[in-house]
Amino acid sequence: MKVDVGDVSAIPGVRRIENFPKEAMNAAAMELTHAVYPHGEVYGRYCTLEEHIECPPEEVFRYLADVRTLAEWTYSLRDFEPPDARGVVCFRDKIGGETLIYTRVVANREAMAVDYHCAWDQGERLWMIYLMRVVPAELVLDRPGSVVLWTNCKHPYYDANPFPERAPAGRKVWVGDLWPFFYAGHHIELQNLKLILEHRHAHGLPVLPEAAA
C-alpha cells in the first residue's frame, strides 16, 4: 500500500531548492558562517573529534572493539575486571580517584562502528555513550589508513549526578564537571590511540597486545 506523505517542502522550515532559491541559500550560508565560534557553541551539546590513523581500518576496528584496550589508550581507565553475564566490564576511572566505571561495547563490524556504553558508579543505567566509527581513509581521504570519528552527546546526567549515593565516599568531582574539558581530554586520548596503533603497525607488531602470545 502506498501512503501519500505529502510534499516535504510544505513542512514548515524545510528549505530545498524548490522553495528556497539559491540566492536565499547563499545569503543564509553567509549569515551562518562565522569567522570564529565560541567553544561552548561548538562543543557545548555534542563533542565530536576526528583523526587520521596510519593503520588499516580492520585493525583499528578490532582494537577498539576489544574493551580491554581502553586500559591502554584512555587517560585514566585502569584495572579492568572480566565481563559479567551482560558483557559489562568494570574499570577504575582514576580521574575520579576510586571511581568505578562500567562499560559495555556495542560493535558492528560491517559498519565499523564501536560504541562504548558507560557510566560512573553503577552498571545498571549505562548513559555515557561514546560513539566511534572507523572509516577507510582510502575512501574519504584517498590515502591509506583509517579515519576515526568520535562523538559524545551531553546527556542531562552530566549536569547532575542521578545516583549520588553510589559515589565513593568523599569524592568531590563529577564526570559532568569535566564536560568543558571533554574536547581537550578526548583529543589527548585520540592522540594516544593514534600513537599506539601507528607504532604497532609501523613496527609490524600485533595491534592487540596479547595476540603476540
Next chain:
Amino acid sequence: MTAVSLLGTASYLPARVVDNDFFGLDVESNGGAMFRGSRHRHHVADDETAVSMIERAAARLGERLGAGAVHGVDLILTNVTCPDLPFTGCGASVARALGAHPRVVVDLHNAGCVSFVYMMKLASVLIRAGEGTSALLCNVQNLAGRVFRHPGNRTRPQSAVPGDGCGVGLVAASAASPIEAIVVHAFGEHADDMQIVSDDGEPWWAPRATPMHVDFSETRVGAIVARGNRLVPEVVTEACRAAGLPLAAIDVLVTNQPNPTFLRNWREALQVPKDAHVDTFEDHGNLFGAALPIGIERAVDTGRLRPGDHLVLGGFAHAGDYAASAVVHWYPAA
C-alpha cells in the same frame, strides 16, 4: 552629559624581582597550563605598604600629567588585594601622603582583577553627580610578596603566578580623552567558586600555623575556564557596541593578565592581533587589578597606544563574579 576622560596612568613595581627558580618547581610542567608562561614577577618588600606603592606610582603620574593634577583630585578610589590593615581601607592614608583633600574616598573591596574599570565607572558616576571633577584610581596588587612567597606556599604551583605592582590612573571631567562606554556586570552565581583556605582548615582571620592560599573549586575548574573564555569577549563586545566601535577598530586591547591561555583565547575570540593586545604576564605575572593601569602605561611607553587610538579595556574577576569593559578614545595629556 558631562564628558569624562581617562587622562593617563602610571605604575610602580617593587624592586625585588623573583624568577621561576625561587618557587623550586618546574613551572612549565608542574603547574599546568593555568600557571605557565611567566619568567619573572616582582614581590613587595616586607616593609612596603600599599600606601607607599600608591605614593610612588602617583608621583610618576604627576611627572606625566603635572603634580597639581594628582594632588588636586577631589575623589580617591582604591583597590588593594592585601590591605595594610584588616578592616580599614587605605584611601584616607593615601590622601594624607599625597597632600590631597578629597571630598569622597572609596576603598573598593570587590571587582578584583577588573576593579580599575569598576573604579572608572564609579568615578564617572560621582563626577556626573557633581561630587568632584577629578579622581585618582589606585590599584595595588601585593599578595605575591605578602602571601605567596611564604615558605608554606612557595612551592604551590599557584604561587608562581601572582606578581606585585601598583597602577594608578587619573579620570576627570574633560572631553580630552573621552571614556566612550563602560559596562560592568556582577554574577552572584559565580561568587562562591573561589575560596581562600588554609591547610589547617582555619579561617584566614584565625591565628594558625599555615598560610592562606587560593582555592578554585576542583569540581568547577572546567566551568571556570569556560566562563573566563566567554565572559571577557562578551563584555568587550558589549562595551564596543555601546561605544559604536566595530571590534575590528580596536587599536589596543588591555585586559587583566590571569595566564597566557586566557589572553590567547580572548584575542582569538575578538580577532584582535597579538601585537594589539598588551601582554605583561611574562615579565610581571598576574598583576590582578593593577594589570590594567600598568598595561595602559606600557602601551603608551612602547608607542603602541597613539593619540586618536581606540583603547579597549576588559577583564573578569576571581572565578567570574565580575566582568567589565571600557572604551576610551585615547588622547593623552600633552
